Amino acid sequence: MERSPDEPATAIAAVIALRRLADRMERDAVDAAVAQGWTWQQIAQALGVTRQAAHKRHAARFRDRSRKTEDDR
Amino acid sequence: MNPMNAVRDMRTIKVLLTDAERIAREMGDEEPGAEHLLLSAMGLPDGAAARALGRFGVDAARLRAAIVQEHADALAAIGIDAATVGGEGRPAAALPVEPRSRLYRSSPSAQEAFQAAGAMARSAKQRLSSAHVVLAAADVERGTLARVLDALGVERAALRDAARGELG
Numbered sequence: 001m002e003r004s005p006d007e008p009a010t011a012i013a014a015v016i017a018l019r020r021l022a023d024r025m026e027r028d029a030v031d032a033a034v035a036q037g038w039t040w041q042q043i044a045q046a047l048g049v050t051r052q053a054a055h056k057r058h059a060a061r062f063r064d065r066s067r068k069t070e071d072d073r
Numbered sequence: 074m075n076p077m078n079a080v081r082d083m084r085t086i087k088v089l090l091t092d093a094e095r096i097a098r099e100m101g102d103e104e105p106g107a108e109h110l111l112l113s114a115m116g117l118p119d120g121a122a123a124r125a126l127g128r129f130g131v132d133a134a135r136l137r138a139a140i141v142q143e144h145a146d147a148l149a150a151i152g153i154d155a156a157t158v159g160g161e162g163r164p165a166a167a168l169p170v171e172p173r174s175r176l177y178r179s180s181p182s183a184q185e186a187f188q189a190a191g192a193m194a195r196s197a198k199q200r201l202s203s204a205h206v207v208l209a210a211a212d213v214e215r216g217t218l219a220r221v222l223d224a225l226g227v228e229r230a231a232l233r234d235a236a237r238g239e240l241g
Contacts, residue, residue, distance in 0.1 A: 012215075013220060021148065021155070023101075023103070024101055025158075
């Protein structure tokens with residue numbers, strides 16, 4: 001199959017894959033920051049978004065984890 | 074359609090959409106796309122989608138691997154090695170399934186395919202089958218699912234025939 005970056009379908013597929021990769025890297029980095037004790041304010045500042053935006057995007061993962069921990073007890 | 078069939082369709086829809094979301098999150102995506110909807114359809118108990126794709130030597134594991142490969146290839150085309158930067162496909166990439174709402178979340182590509190599948194079932198006065206999802210998938214022209222089917226060498230007209238064969 002033709003995989004030239006000049007072709008729009010190939011370029012758009014790369015954009016999709018890059019977004020997935022960026023999302024994944026962001027989640028990993030935020031997880032690491034939370035583990036190191038960063039506040040949501042600090043995480044938001046580093047990401048260049050509002051505190052509310054950072055919280056909305058990432059806090060659910062930690063709620064899930066704490067709920068799971070309670071369930072495991 | 075008799076009311077019992079409508080109830081069965083609602084159960085099918087629930088499993089289809091719930092599993093699509095679970096699969097997407099296992100694969101590290103926030104919301105399911107059309108490719109996850111097809112994977113979900115392949116797991117439905119009616120077995121039609123699995124049989125239709127099976128004629129092309131494609132089972133759920135192979136389709137899932139092809140989706141991961143498609144994203145890795147797309148990154149490779151612009152000089153990024155997914156294995157070194159993102160760890161594509163590693164278990165830690167999976168997102169937890171959020172238990173919160175009863176609202177199904179899905180991307181526009183999944184919504185479009187899901188609606189097309191439902192419309193085909195209704196117009197043929199058939200119960201919703203995983204074969205309708207295959208028919209809808211065969212009509213997707215662009216995006217991840219279309220590229221994955223191309224990469225797997227699945228010819229659309231033949232896929233439609235296989236799906237229609239399942240619907241009798």
